[in-house]
Amino acid sequence: MTARHEVLCSIGLPTGDAVDVVRRRFQGGSGPRVAVVAGIRGDTPEGVRVAHQVASFLAGVHDQLAGTVDVYPCVNPLAAHRGARHWPFFDQDLNRRFPGRPNGHAPDHVAWALVQDLAGIDQLIEVRGAHPAFSEVPQAQVRATDSRAAELARHGNVQVVWTRHPGPAAPSTLAWQFPETIVLEGGTGNRLSTGVGRNLAHGVLNMLAELEVLTNELLPFHWAGMTRPPAVGDTEVHRVRSGAGGLFLPEVGVWDELEPSTLLGTVVDPITGACVERIVSPSTGRVMAVREQPVIFPGTMVARVVEAALG
Amino acid sequence: MAEVFRLDAPYRGSYRLERLSFGSGPARVAVVAGLHGNELNGVHALNLVARTLRVARLNGTVHLLPMVNTFGLEHGTKRWPFGDRDINQAFPGDPDGSPVARIAHALLAATDAEVCLDIHSGSAVLRELSQVRVPLSGREVELGRSMDLPVVWRRHGDLLEATGLVGAWRQSGRSALHIVGGRGATLDLGSARTMANGIFRLLHHLGVLSVQPDAGKTVVDTTKARVSYHYSSVGGFWVPEVRVGDRVAPGHLLGSVTEVVGGDDLETVRAERSGVVVTLRSYPVVHARELLVRVADALP
Numbered sequence: 001m002t003a004r005h006e007v008l009c010s011i012g013l014p015t016g017d018a019v020d021v022v023r024r025r026f027q028g029g030s031g032p033r034v035a036v037v038a039g040i041r042g043d044t045p046e047g048v049r050v051a052h053q054v055a056s057f058l059a060g061v062h063d064q065l066a067g068t069v070d071v072y073p074c075v076n077p078l079a080a081h082r083g084a085r086h087w088p089f090f091d092q093d094l095n096r097r098f099p100g101r102p103n104g105h106a107p108d109h110v111a112w113a114l115v116q117d118l119a120g121i122d123q124l125i126e127v128r129g130a131h132p133a134f135s136e137v138p139q140a141q142v143r144a145t146d147s148r149a150a151e152l153a154r155h156g157n158v159q160v161v162w163t164r165h166p167g168p169a170a171p172s173t174l175a176w177q178f179p180e181t182i183v184l185e186g187g188t189g190n191r192l193s194t195g196v197g198r199n200l201a202h203g204v205l206n207m208l209a210e211l212e213v214l215t216n217e218l219l220p221f222h223w224a225g226m227t228r229p230p231a232v233g234d235t236e237v238h239r240v241r242s243g244a245g246g247l248f249l250p251e252v253g254v255w256d257e258l259e260p261s262t263l264l265g266t267v268v269d270p271i272t273g274a275c276v277e278r279i280v281s282p283s284t285g286r287v288m289a290v291r292e293q294p295v296i297f298p299g300t301m302v303a304r305v306v307e308a309a310l311g
Numbered sequence: 312m313a314e315v316f317r318l319d320a321p322y323r324g325s326y327r328l329e330r331l332s333f334g335s336g337p338a339r340v341a342v343v344a345g346l347h348g349n350e351l352n353g354v355h356a357l358n359l360v361a362r363t364l365r366v367a368r369l370n371g372t373v374h375l376l377p378m379v380n381t382f383g384l385e386h387g388t389k390r391w392p393f394g395d396r397d398i399n400q401a402f403p404g405d406p407d408g409s410p411v412a413r414i415a416h417a418l419l420a421a422t423d424a425e426v427c428l429d430i431h432s433g434s435a436v437l438r439e440l441s442q443v444r445v446p447l448s449g450r451e452v453e454l455g456r457s458m459d460l461p462v463v464w465r466r467h468g469d470l471l472e473a474t475g476l477v478g479a480w481r482q483s484g485r486s487a488l489h490i491v492g493g494r495g496a497t498l499d500l501g502s503a504r505t506m507a508n509g510i511f512r513l514l515h516h517l518g519v520l521s522v523q524p525d526a527g528k529t530v531v532d533t534t535k536a537r538v539s540y541h542y543s544s545v546g547g548f549w550v551p552e553v554r555v556g557d558r559v560a561p562g563h564l565l566g567s568v569t570e571v572v573g574g575d576d577l578e579t580v581r582a583e584r585s586g587v588v589v590t591l592r593s594y595p596v597v598h599a600r601e602l603l604v605r606v607a608d609a610l611p
Binding site: 011012013014015016085089090091103104105106108109133168169241244245246247269270271295296297298299300301 | 318319320321322326389393394395400407408409410412413472473474542545546547548570571572596597598599600601
C-alpha cells in the first residue's frame with residue numbers, strides 16, 4: 001500500500017536544465033490498474049486540475065484501494081508552462097505522436113515512454129479540456145466499438161457519452177493505443193471553468209468505484225448525485241458549420257435546449273457589423289459545444305448539436 | 312492566372328487559390344508548392360518554371376500552383392494560421408467541410424493531371440540536398456530519375472497516407488512525386504534553381520517540352536538502408552563542420568554539440584560511411600535525439 005511520486009522520464013534541455021514527466025502511483029490491493037492521464041496538450045488546464053483533484057483524494061485513501069491508480073497529471077509540461085497546445089520548439093501536437101519512438105525527439109520519446117508505462121493497463125481515462133476556440137459540455141468520448149467503455153463512461157458524471165467512429169488522425173492519438181479508453185472533456189479552452197473540474201473529478205472517482213478500485217463508502221459525494229447521461233452515436237451529433245466568413249456571435253450556451261429553428265448565433269461582417277448569416281439548429285436537441293473564438297471562415301464549425309431525447 | 316477556388320475571409324480580402332496554366336490539350340503535369348506557408352524554395356522554383364513556360368511550345372497542358380497556403384505565407388507559419396491546421400493532413404478534403412478541407416478538395420480537383428509534383432523545403436531547422444522521394448518501385452521511380460536531381464530517395468509507403476497530397480494523388484491513380492530542397496523559412500536560390508531545372512527535365516522526358524534542358528547530375532540514388540542517420544545524444548549548441556552535398560569518408564568530422572554557454576564540446580559527430588551529406592541541421596539549438604546529419608551512399 002503505497003503512494004509514490006515517480007519520474008516517468010526526464011527531458012534534458014539544451015541549456016543543461018531538465019523537465020520531468022511525473023507519475024503518481026496510488027497502490028492498494030491487487031485489483032485493477034487504472035490510469036488517469038492529463039495534460040497531453042498544454043492548453044488543457046482543466047484536465048490537469050482534475051488529475052490533481054483525483055490524486056489529492058487518493059492520497060488520503062490509498063491504503064484502502066483495491067487496485068492501483070496511476071495519475072499522470074501533466075504529460076506535456078513544457079507546453080503547459082506556456083499555455084500552448086503543442087510541444088514547444090518542435091511545435092508538435094503530442095496527441096499526434098503516439099505510439100512514439102524510443103529514439104525519437106522529446107515528444108516522440110515521451111509518447112513512447114508513456115505507452116510503455118501504460119502497458120497492461122485495465123482502464124485508461126484521459127482527461128482533456130476543450131479546444132481553445134470552444135466551450136464544451138462535460139462529456140465522455142469512447143470508440144464506437146468499445147461497448148464496455150461506453151457503459152463505464154455513463155458513470156463519469158458527464159452530460160453525454162459520445163460513441164465515435166475514429167477519424168483519420170485517430171491512430172496517432174493516445175486513446176487509440178489502448179482499447180476501451182475513455183476520454184473526458186469539458187469546459188472552455190485554455191481556461192478553468194467553475195464546476196467543470198469538480199464534476200469531472202467526481203466522475204473519475206465514481207468510475208473508480210464502478211471498477212471496484214474504490215468502495216462507494218469512500219467516495220466524497222453520494223453516488224445518487226451523479227448524472228445519468230445518454231450514449232449517442234455519430235449520427236446523433238451534428239457539426240454545424242458557417243456558410244459565410246465573419247464574426248460568429250453565439251446566442252446559446254452549452255447544454256441549452258434546442259428546437260429545429262432555434263437561433264445558434266449570427267455571423268456579422270467584422271467591419272460593418274451587418275448580419276451576413278443566421279445559423280439555426282438543425283434539429284431538436286442540446287448544445288454540446290459552441291464556438292467562443294469569433295473569427296470564422298466559411299466552413300468553420302460554430303457548434304456541435306446532439307440530437308436526442310434528453311432530460 | 313486563374314482563380315480556381317475562393318474562400319471569404321474576415322477583415323480582409325478572400326483566400327484565393329491561383330493556378331497558372333500553360334499549353335493546351337490534356338493535362339499532363341501539375342506542380343504544387345507552398346502547401347506549407349513557410350516553405351518558400353518551391354514558390355521561387357515554380358515562378359522560374361513559369362517564366363520559361365510562358366514562351367515555350369508545349370505538348371499538352373502544364374498547371375503550376377506556386378503558393379497554396381498564402382495566409383500561412385503572410386503569417387510566416389507552416390500551417391494554415393486559423394486553427395493551426397496542416398493543409399497537408401486534410402486530403403482528400405470536403406467541399407462542405409472545414410476551411411482546410413475545402414482548400415484540400417479544391418486543390419485535388421485543380422491538379423487532375425497525369426503526373427503531379429508536390430514541392431517542399433526542408434523543415435525550418437534542416438537543409439536538404441534537392442531530392443525526389445519516390446516509392447520503392449513503379450513508374451514514379453522512372454519519372455523521379457528523369458529529373459536528374461542530386462538525390463533520388465526510394466522509400467517505403469510513409470508518404471502514402473490518404474490525408475496527404477501525394478498519397479491522395481496516388482490513391483486517385485495519378486503518378487505523384489514528392490520533391491524537397493533547401494531549408495524552410497529561407498530562400499535557397501540554388502535549391503530553387505535545381506528543382507526548377509529538374510521540372511524541365513521531367514517535362515522533356517514526358518515529351519511535354521521539346522527543348523533540351525540543361526543536364527543535371529544525380530549523386531545519390533538510394534533507399535533508407537544505405538543512409539546513416541546521426542542524432543544528438545544531448546541537447547546543446549550544434550556547430551556543423553560540413554555542408555549539404557559534401558562528400559565525406561568514415562571518421563570525417565560532421566560537427567559538434569557544444570555547451571550553449573562556454574562552448575565546450577559535449578559530443579562530436581563523425582561520419583560512419585563514405586557518402587554524401589544529404590541532410591544537415593542548420594539551426595544551432597538542438598535537443599537530445601534530434602536529427603543532425605544524414606549521409607547517403609554516393610553513386611559510383
